[in-house]
Amino acid sequence: MRRVWRLPALFLLGGVIAAVVYARGGDPTTGVAFLVLFALLALVHSPLVFPKPLPAAEALRRAAADGSPVVYWRPGCTYCLRLRLRLGRDASRLHWVDIWRDPAGAAAVRAATGGDETVPTVVVADRPHINPDPAWVRRQLPPRT
Template identity: 70%
Template sequence: MTRAWILPVLLMLSGSVVATGLTFSGAPGTAAVFLLVFALLAGVNSPLVFPKSIGALEAQRRSAVDGKPVVFWRPGCTYCLRLRIRLGRSVSQLHWVDIWRDPAGAAAVRAANDGDETVPTVVVAGDPHTNPDPAWVREQLSRIT
């Protein structure tokens, strides 16, 4: 769980150090801008941007019942963030599994990607798709609903 927060915490600490240095050098406006930028970067790379993650086994069970895809992701992944943002409000229609929090999820991703933990990996009807286009994922969602 703490591994998911390492990057956001480092971004906030770095932003604080830069902002402090700029404030002491007489540029408080620039310091505020830097702190805001680092805070936004920390927020975007935090687990808070993504829907609540569940375990891989629970996600697979739910997917078998409702037919919704399972998305395996990890914090700090720019491709996962791109998928999350481009899906918009339809993200709640997916089952999200954070592979850093769930060893079974990480194992499922490695099994689908020849031993690599490449994310996002989206599993639709039992078939894994590595880093799919968000438009394709939306199309799969429209087939379900």
């Protein structure tokens, strides 16, 4: 659980340090700018940007019921972030599994990728797709009802 917050915490700490250094050097405006920038980086790399993660078994059950893809991801992954941001509001229509929180999800990714934890791994109709194009993922979504 703590591992998912390590990178955001480091970004925030870096921002605070930069802000203090610039403020003590007589340039508080630049310090505040760095603090804001690093806080935004911390937010973007945090689990807060992603929809609420599900356990792998629950995500697969829901995917079987509604036909939506399952996305295996982890915080701090730039490719996962790119997928999430490019999907926009459609991201909430997918089932997200955080492999750092769910050992079964990590095992599913390792099985799909030949032993490593390459994410995002998107499962559509029981077929894994490693780091697919966000436009392709959007096309895999079932029509809205």
